[in-house]
Amino acid sequence: MKLIKSVALAAGVLSLASGAFAQDDTFKVGMVTYLTGDWGYPGTSTKRSLEIAAETYGQVLGKDIELVIVDAQNPNNQIPEAQRLMAQDIKYFIQGYNLVPVPLARYVVDNGGLMADGTSWFPDLTDEGGYDNYFMFMPSWKVFSQTLVEYSLKFGEENLGKKPEDLKIALIGNPIMSYVGDEAARILTEMGLEPAIHETYGNDIADFTPLIIKMREAGIDIVIPYQLGSDAELYRRQAAGLGHTPPILLAAGVGYDQPEFADMGDAALGSMSLSYTVPEMREDFAPGLKEFKERYQELYGEQPVTHGLQTFATAMAFFQMVDQAGSFDVAAVSQTMADTVIEHGNLPNYWGVKFDENHNNMYANPLIIGQWVPDEDGKPVYRVVYPEELAVEEPIIPYFQN
Known part of the structure; x- marks a missing residue:
């Protein structure tokens, strides 16, 4: 099992630990989500699930996956936290559990980053279109x-x-x-x-x-x-x-x-x-679902919630796409993601992946x-x-x- 560096930081603490994720020999991936407050429970499940995905996948293009996961606490803190992460040269983000996801996603992609969104259900950037580096793995509302x-x-x-x-x-x-x-x-x-x-x-x-x-x-x-x-x-x-x-x-x-x-x-x-597809569905149609649930139970003594499964599946697909791109260049990864087709029944959430022109996943069904x-x-x-x-x-x- 490879060592996965995961840093979970409350708002206001990130700069104190900058050395923990400023290494050039890792593939850095950020997440801004709720870890405390009324929505801390589903947010924590997305955090845990991303960590298990990184642990399961191992390395991307020969580099360890280094996660930087921060607590947004409330919607007003999302962009400041993303600013702090991007200042540390973190360009890739997996969407966490957020009630107001659009401003965060827009900030990331407007500033040269890429957002893989596997949890948003509220109106998202695919409604607007024109965002090359935003990819919605979920079905639209x-x-x-x-x-x-x-x-x-x-x-x-x-x-x-x-x-x-x-x-x-x-x-x-x-x-x-x-x-x-x-x-x-x-x-x-x-x-x-x-x-x-x-x-x-x-x-x-x-x-x-x-x-x-x-x-x-x-x-x-x-x-x-x-x-x-x-x-x-x-x-x-x-x-x-x-x-x-x-x-x-x-x-x-x-x-x-x-x-x-x-x-x-x-x-x-x-x-x-x-x-969405949920952890309680039939396991034999979704490769990796059984192992994900077992690992989650082993680590946390409970089963993941729906958003946890979607985060895990999104991250596993995203890591695969970066490997296929053969480069950490955002434009190269974005093009690979746009061109990738994953048929149903090949991911832990059963869904496939095929993005339309606005990067909405047409295979996010049933x-x-x-x-x-x-x-x-x-x-x-x-x-x-x-x-x-x-x-x-x-x-x-x-x-x-x-």
């Missing part, structure tokens, strides 16, 4: 919204026996995630299937009772929540208490596929969530659905239930009987 609609209509017809025009769909969520709900509503409306309810509530919501009653009275068949952790928990607890959830709940990820969702007990059961189902003791566990080739269990649809 528009694809996410489109898939929410497609899966909802599929399940409505196949599992509820209702044609699309007869389905009553509700879209509910908070302002931070509203772009996902708004895009799904736009797609449905263009199809002549206007949502029965489309409601974006305030961040300070304290009671979902009126909205739950509204959905019950409207006879909603499918609810698509676009929620973060706190409002997802409040909604699910109140819906369970009032005894009403539409027959199908298909959430837009985030609050619904985090490990702590299970802490709600019975209130978590039945909820489905659209997501999106999966996970469902919280009872284990042998009745406690909620997260299982991949769709699509079939990645599923470990059959979905329970409809789960909710009112």
Whole structure:
């Protein structure tokens, strides 16, 4: 096992350790992510996963991989931290877990760096186009919204026996995630299937009772929540208490596929969530997934979260592309990345890689659905239930009987 130099530094400490990563005999890769605060948990998973990727891959063009991972703490600190890293001649970055990823990515590429983004879900630089050194390994948020609609209509017809025009769909969520709900509503409306309810509530919501009653009275068949952790928990607890959830709940990820969702007990059961490929999917379709999970468990005593897997797979693909470029020159690496095609089933996250003209990954599919189902003791566990080739269990649809 090769020695991988990984330096994790809090904001304000980086300059004190400049000697730790100013070596010319290493391939330096930076990451700016949340390691503390409300979003420190998923950010820490991206950090750990990048470290395991560097350890697993070993060397790039004969040089040890030297990681410099800094704690952004909040969105306002991202660019100052990137400035400090780039001042130390760090040109290559793997995107960490960031709620506002665009300013950081734009700063890196505008200043001669390259960003490999395997975690962003919010609107990203591929929406703008024209950034030669930004590569989005994930599907865009528009694809996410489109898939929410497609899966909802599929399940409505196949599992509820209702044609699309007869389905009553509700879209509910908070302002931070509203772009996902708004895009799904736009797609449905263009199809002549206007949502029965489309409601974006305030961040300070304290009671979902009126909205739950509204959905019950409207006879909603499918609810698509676009929620973060706190409002997802409040909604699910109140819906369970009032005894009403539409027959199908298909959430837009985030609050619904985090490990702590299970802490709600019975209130978590039945909820489905659209997501990227996740560590819980079938391992035999994703080479390296099993070993990654085992190493993560060995080091940290727990399993990685979704963003951890995506970071690991992105880093493994990126290291391979730099090797293929045969040079550490940013322009050469960028061209190699633009030309590279990796077919499905060759990376630990199952997805392939093929970038379009804006460097959006056209092979970042399929999106999966996970469902919280009872284990042998009745406690909620997260299982991949769709699509079939990645599923470990059959979905329970409809789960909710009112």
